[in-house]
Amino acid sequence: MRQRTSRPRRGKRGEGENGRDRWLITYADLITLLLIFFVMMFAMSRLDTQKYKEITQSLQLTFKSGDSILDLGSGITGSADKNNHKNPDTAAKPQQQPQRGADQLSDRELAFRQQEKELQNLLQVISSYVKDNKLEDQIFVADQPQGISITLSDKFLFDVGKADLKSGSVPVMDKLASLFKELHTTISIEGHTDNLPIVYASKYQDNWELSGARALSVLRYFLDEKHLSAEDFQYAGYGDTRPAADNATEAGRQKNRRVEIIVLRQLKE
Known part of the structure; x- marks a missing residue:
């Protein structure tokens, strides 16, 4: 009896070739998706x-x-x-x-304009007064961002180590008081010193006390002698913390010993 031998079955013709080419279908799908993606991106990027x-x-x-x-x-x-x-x-x-x-214009805008006119007039009047009385070495006037600054040298106002106003400064103080009476803003009085410690006989312990006392002395003159409104003023003593010049020289220290009267560029509440 003859024994049958099993032979491997042959696949259909072309089945192997089709299996090897199926990756092309996946590749084509990927290319199509990428094309759609870029078309959408291009459409979204177009400007109206x-x-x-x-x-x-x-x-x-x-x-x-x-x-x-x-x-x-x-x-x-x-x-x-x-x-x-x-x-x-x-x-x-x-x-x-x-x-x-x-x-x-609003009331606040009109008030700002009126105040600016007052400040510029004040600057012109004081500058003319200083020039006419030859006080350029003792009084300095400037238009600063915060307001009109009137700087008075300590030699013009006080004796060394003291905070009492000299009699020679009274005419200037009276002139300033007459101008301040017509203003509608806040006036800041600030005392300053150099950085040298107080070594001479003085009732003030340090430059902080001296600068504050000098600013207060100027304020008291406006309030007590000229009867200006206390609501229009503020004062402070800064000692040597805000120098205007170099304290390494005598000329610089002299500039730092001063009282600044600043007519502030701001409306009162």
Whole structure:
């Protein structure tokens, strides 16, 4: 009896080749997905030109029509007339909002303007007084960001180590009091010294006490002798903590020994 021998079954023709090529299907799917992804990204990145133009024009109109307290509404980018010269088309279409007149300003804005006029007038009057009386070496006037600063040398006001006003300073103090009476702001009186310790006979222990006593002495003259309102003043003694010059030289130390009267650039509450 013949015994059958098993032979390996042959697969269908081309089955091996198809199995080897199936990775192409996966690769094609991947390429398709990447293509879709980049198409979507490109579509999302495109700008809406019309909307962009509308937003740009809106921002330009806003900047051109912005009101300013200082120049009564010339805007951030300048007046509309300058832009109209550059672009004839916009000249026929006014885009700037009506400027606010003085009657349209708020009470606080008007108060600031009035105060600034007072400060500039004060600066001019005191500067002229100092020049006419040849006091340039003793009194220094300057327009600082915080207000009008009037600096008086300690030699002009006090004897060494003392805080009592000299009789020679009275005319200047009277002049300042007459000007301060018409102001509507706060006046700060600040005493300063050099960095040398007090070694001479004095009732003040250190420069802190001396600078504070000198500032208080000036304040007392305005209140007690000239009867100005105490609500308009404040005072402080800073010792040698705020030098105006170098304490390494005698000339610098002399500048540091001073009383500053600052008419503050601020509205009273």
